[in-house]
Amino acid sequence: MKKWSVTIVAIILICIVGFLLSFFNNLSSDRTNQDEEEIAEDAIELTFWRNFGNQAENKAYEELVAAFEAAHPNIVINMQAIQFGDYELRLRTELAVGNHPDIMAIDSPNLALYVNAGYLLPLDPYMREVGIIDDIAEATLNGIRFQDEIYLAPIVESSIALFYNKHLFEEAGVPFPSEDPDQPMTWEEVLEIAQIITNPDEEVFGIDPAQGFGDGEAPAYFKMPLLWQFGASVLSPDGTTASGYLDSKEAIEALQFYQDLYHKHGVAAVELPSEPFESNKLAMTVLGSWQLKELQNNYPDFRLGEDFGVAPLPKAMYQVVPNGGWSFGLSSKTNYPDEAWVFIEYITSYEGMKKYAEYTGDIPPRYSVARDFPELNEYPRNIFVHQAQTYSKNRPVTPAYGVVSDAIKTLFEDVGIGGKDVEASAKEAVEKINTGLEEVQRP
Structure with a gap:
């Protein structure tokens, strides 16, 4: 009788412990889910429109966005890639009806059109604060500047x-x-x-x-x-x-x-x-x-x-050779200009641009990035880099x-x-x- 009593008590204790463990596990899980929901509700979502590029370009953007979101869990990037041939018309149409992405990729020759229409915020204050300007060739700066202010941050240069x-x-x-x-x-x-x-x-x-x-x-x-x-x-x-x-x-x-x-x-x-x-x-x-x-x-x-x-x-x-390429602009209608700039700064930073260049093989517009790529300093890529930095000219910046x-x-x-x-x-x-x-x- 005594042996059975001990057994029954043990079984009861095991059940109680199991119940308590299950209860606290569920409580912890509920709190975790609640925390995740609160984070999701508090997160800032930024829309980022760009042209749909080749396989290497698309992969580079996916990696950059994923790395940015991992480093900034309170910011979610809603990236939309639009077919190259449709991109300009689609972007201008959406902007005209008031549908403004927070961040937009712009082919630098079209800069003045967007500024003249009031669609972009100047990036001059942001870029001067972090010291980007001195790392970019003057010819490239001339293509992202309109009426003495810089409006775009470049990700790629060309020649x-x-x-x-x-x-x-x-x-x-x-x-x-x-x-x-x-x-x-x-x-x-x-x-x-x-x-x-x-x-x-x-x-x-x-x-x-x-x-x-x-x-x-x-x-x-x-x-x-x-x-x-x-x-x-x-x-x-x-x-x-x-x-x-x-x-x-x-x-x-x-x-x-x-x-x-x-x-x-x-x-x-x-x-x-x-x-x-x-x-x-x-x-x-x-x-x-x-x-x-x-x-x-x-x-x-x-x-x-x-x-x-x-x-x-x-x-x-x-x-003389031509220059110019895709750059990023900040919408004048964004509710989160500082957060949007954090994203632009990240993907055009030394590390961001380096990662983009590693995937695509394109010319980076920053001196520091180009200097640290051995293949960009060797034939034949050195020809493109040197021309872009020394002999290039941008197309007319006009609305x-x-x-x-x-x-x-x-x-x-x-x-x-x-x-x-x-x-x-x-x-x-x-x-x-x-x-x-x-x-x-x-x-």
Whole structure:
């Protein structure tokens, strides 16, 4: 009887202990869930809109957002990636109807349009406080500054260079160009080489001078430097007119040289064979810094050093390359400007930019980051970096930039594809741009 009594008591005690443990565990779990709910309720949600990039870019952003949220548990980033071709129109449409993301990615040439519409807060005070400005090249700063204030924080910089097909050079007995970023060929030297190599009967052409004839921003980005190299400008220094600039003697000379490549010398073709550079049908082409990785990924059998090389962008009177890339702006309508800046500061910081560059291979706009990447200081990436930091120029910062970009695209199509009179074509472009400038200047 005694043994059974002890057993029963033990069982009762075990049940009581089990009940108490279960009770306190449930209580602890309830408190944890409650704490998590309170944290979620107290967290600040920031909307971040950007363009949908390639696989490497998207992965970089995902990693940066995840790392930021881990370091800032009270801030949630609602990142929305919109297809590249739709991004600008979608962003402007949403802003116009009052749907403002807290943070938005902006292609730097479009800066003035957003500032002029009142959509952006200046970042000048924030950037000066943390000392970012001194780590960015002046040419890059000029592209993110409007009316003496900085409005964007850059994540990526860009440049273009001359890519040449080694097989075609060797077959023609032409020496390879210099790899020194301070020693580019002149456009006249490029023309001479192109004349030697061009063979229309075999569909072999010497040069694609500026990425053919595409859509979007590419025509302005790739073709505007030719005007600068000949000493021309698109707009007056104060950005109020194109008269006397895009139709100047220097601009006409640049446009005539470009047209002659197609219609007088026949070393460039409006319609090229499929994949001409990779299939030994095109001796020289102008490509962007980001296209090194694309060639590596898409054409693994067409190798740098073995099949093609890279040289600095050719020059005329001046050595000039384009710059500009995606940057981040702070919405004027955000309820959390300081918190939104914390996110922008994080992804454009030394560590954030380094991580982005590691994934994408793009040029970082900060000196310190570029300096600490060995591959950016070696051929061929050193060409792009050095050009961007030393010889680059940004496209005009004006609220009418959309009109400017379209006018440049049409102008080069008219003289390149259509073979139209360069002076008449330049005059038409000037009139189009001046009309656009007048519209944005009206009260």
